[in-house]
Amino acid sequence: MKKKIRLRINGKKVEAEVPTNRLLIDFLRYDQGLTGTKEGCSVGVCGACTVLMDGQMVSSCLALAVFADGHDLTTVEGLAKDGELHPVQKSFIQYGGFQCGICTPGQVVAAKALLEEIPKPNEEQIKEWMMGNLCRCTGYYKIIESVQKAHQFAK
Amino acid sequence: MIPFEYRTPKSLKEVHADLRKFGTDAKLIAGGTALVIMMKQRLVRPSCLISLRAVRGLNSIAEKDGGLKIGGLATHREVETSSLVRRRVPLLAETYRHVATIRVRNMATVGGGLAHADPNQDPAPTLIALGATVKVSSAAGSRVIPIEEFFTDYYETVLKPEEIITEIYVPKLPANSGAAFLKFLPRTADDYATVSAAAVVTLDRSKKTFADVRIALGSVGTTPIRAREAEAVLRGQPVKPDALREAAEKAKAAVDPISDFRGSSAYKKEMAGVFVRRALEKALAGVTAKKAKAKTGRPAPRRRKR
Numbered sequence: 001m002k003k004k005i006r007l008r009i010n011g012k013k014v015e016a017e018v019p020t021n022r023l024l025i026d027f028l029r030y031d032q033g034l035t036g037t038k039e040g041c042s043v044g045v046c047g048a049c050t051v052l053m054d055g056q057m058v059s060s061c062l063a064l065a066v067f068a069d070g071h072d073l074t075t076v077e078g079l080a081k082d083g084e085l086h087p088v089q090k091s092f093i094q095y096g097g098f099q100c101g102i103c104t105p106g107q108v109v110a111a112k113a114l115l116e117e118i119p120k121p122n123e124e125q126i127k128e129w130m131m132g133n134l135c136r137c138t139g140y141y142k143i144i145e146s147v148q149k150a151h152q153f154a155k
Numbered sequence: 156m157i158p159f160e161y162r163t164p165k166s167l168k169e170v171h172a173d174l175r176k177f178g179t180d181a182k183l184i185a186g187g188t189a190l191v192i193m194m195k196q197r198l199v200r201p202s203c204l205i206s207l208r209a210v211r212g213l214n215s216i217a218e219k220d221g222g223l224k225i226g227g228l229a230t231h232r233e234v235e236t237s238s239l240v241r242r243r244v245p246l247l248a249e250t251y252r253h254v255a256t257i258r259v260r261n262m263a264t265v266g267g268g269l270a271h272a273d274p275n276q277d278p279a280p281t282l283i284a285l286g287a288t289v290k291v292s293s294a295a296g297s298r299v300i301p302i303e304e305f306f307t308d309y310y311e312t313v314l315k316p317e318e319i320i321t322e323i324y325v326p327k328l329p330a331n332s333g334a335a336f337l338k339f340l341p342r343t344a345d346d347y348a349t350v351s352a353a354a355v356v357t358l359d360r361s362k363k364t365f366a367d368v369r370i371a372l373g374s375v376g377t378t379p380i381r382a383r384e385a386e387a388v389l390r391g392q393p394v395k396p397d398a399l400r401e402a403a404e405k406a407k408a409a410v411d412p413i414s415d416f417r418g419s420s421a422y423k424k425e426m427a428g429v430f431v432r433r434a435l436e437k438a439l440a441g442v443t444a445k446k447a448k449a450k451t452g453r454p455a456p457r458r459r460k461r
Contacts, residue, residue, distance in 0.1 A: 001158050020161040020204070023191075043192050044259055045345070056232075057258040062191045064184075066161055067208060110258075131344055132256025 005069040009034070010078025018065040024058075025049045027065035028075060036076035036105045040134075047133030050106035051075050057113050076105035079112060087153035088112050088146075094153075097146030099137035107133050111147045120151050156194050160203040164210060167321065171294040174317045177203045183319060184208075185228055186262035188255075189271040207264075213321060214264075216240060221327035223247070227266025227320040231278075232257065234265060244325055246334040250281040250353070253338050256345045266320035269305065272312045272378070275347035279306070279379035281336045282325065283371035284353035290322040297321070303371070306378035329367070332357040333441025335434045339426055342417065348374045349417040350426045352406075354434035358394065358442055365389045370402070370434070374417075375410035375427050382406040385431060394439065403432040 001020045008014065009032060018027055028034045028051070037060055040048035044059040051060045052074040053067075079086035088111045091097065098104040107130065114121055114129040121129070126147050135143060162177070164170045174181065182201040184190050185208065193199040207213070213228040216237045223243055225234060234240055235251040254260055254268075254277050268276055269289060283303045290299050291314060302323075305312050314320070328334065336353040340346055351373035359366045368389045370382040385405035392398050412423035 001160055003161055019158065021156040021158050021194075023156075042195065044188055044255075047256070047258065050258060056261045058262055059188070059258050062188050062259075062262070064161075064187060064191065066206070067187065129257060132258050 003066050003069075005066055007068045007070065008072045010074060016065075020064070020066055022065040023061060024051070024063040024065050024068055025060035027068075028060060028073075031065075034075050034077050038102055038105055040102070040106075045132070045134070046103070047106040047110060047130075048103050050109045050133065052109060052113055055113065055116060057110055074109070074112075076109055079108065086112060088115065088150045090153040091150035092143075092146045095146040095149055096142045097139070098143075099135075099139045103133060103135045103137075107135070107143055111150065114147065115150060119154075121147065123148065157197070157200050157202075159201055162203060162205045163208070164205060166210060167213065167292070167319070170205060170207065170210060170319055171292070171317070173205045174319065175294050177205065179316045181205050181316075183267075183270070185264040185267040186230065188259050188263045189267065189273070207319075213266075218243065219324065223325045225265055225323045225325070227264065227322060229265050231260035231263045231265065231268065235260060243327070244285065244334075246281060246336055246353075247285070247325060250277055250336045253277045253336070265323055269302075269323070270312060270314060270320055272306050272310050273347075274306070274309065274376060274378050275374045276379075277336070277338060277348065277351060277373065280351050280353040280371040280373040281334075282323065283379055283381050284334065284336075284355040284369045285325050285328070286355075286369060287323055287325045289320055290324065291318045292321050293317040293319070299324075303379075303381045309377050328355065329357050331360070331362060331366070331442055333438040333444075335437035335441060337430050337434045337437065339430055347417070350374050350412070350423050350430050352427065352430040352434040354431065354438040356389075356435060356438045356442065358439075362394075362442065364393050365391065365398075368402075368435075370406060370431055372406065372410055372427055372431065375412040375423055377411075380409055382409040382431065384409060389435075399432050399435050402435065403428040406431040 002017050004017050038048040040046035042061050044062040049061040053071050110133050162173050181203040184204045213226040215226045231251045240248045287302045288299050334355045338348045339350045353371045355369045357367040368386045372380045385402040388402045407428040410427045412420050414420045
């Protein structure tokens, strides 16, 4: 069974016919070719699949693609503008906020959402916000530092 | 996931019509954070999903008779961050803040969480202690159910296949009341509780005697549990540490936890007593704290999560 959906992905209008049982993450990765979003635990715990729906963090592994109908999605591919990285991305590079990198798209997208709500978050606010984004390399100190200093790269 | 028909009703009336038409083959879906996992694992295999995501007017949070009326489609995050909830029933905002992570709370709805009826969830014990009610409706009409009578077993409730949760009502606390929810989390901050306990205490005018007490626990049985015998020990009695300990003992007798990776049955039972006592102590401290706050007019300091 299929359903037609209309949405925006990273600012671009998209129309697609998707099977009703298609997960949002599979729609993004396999139908749209946006493989920046990763699948980790598949049960909404690890945060690797974090995308923004109307600016709010959601687990794309727990959402159906049809949930996105009429909504505005942001994936990690949508952060850089005109070839220039987002301040959060610059900060993660500058302060070494990643090791193996698998969790990084989710971390970066979650951090972007945080900075939209709290431009200069303190450590406690970062920890509470990012609690659901796991890093199995356990590079948490560097991640916290990268998020905390991201405002330096904002224009 | 097996294929399914996906319905997108726009109003409660259309939801009722879909429920009547598809009945037991259908599942309602809102945030999907619980149901999608169960469908992926093929524990639930509905041939039709009735999405509530386009239904309007069921996510409002408003004041009613001094208490709070919360639409079934309000998200956990909306309850947690609502200034009205924080002002009127701060414990409710605090309890919803304990659920999983922000990402899940952005999607999971109040009604969906209750209908899912996992006894490990956080909100139910607090809602039971606060004396909340659930309003459900179908094409045939609506009914109001005290929340402690809502759950019947693991993932089972009194909801009929054609019914939907439309509203939760949380009454105003009487004067001289304090409320607390404690979640015992020895593993990770986003885990289900090993044991959770909620307590609401109301003292008489002298503030030396319990006028009323409500105690509820989570993660220690097939449903959230109201510890009535523990309450009975305190009601009408003077506020004394010995009485709290006696109530904690009664609470231990009311629970029947399973052994799992969060702890053995015996350990959880022991912790149920400990956390009921601490919840009562915290609720009692809240009765006096409220008075101090009124005096200085300062807002209460923001609580740290962990």
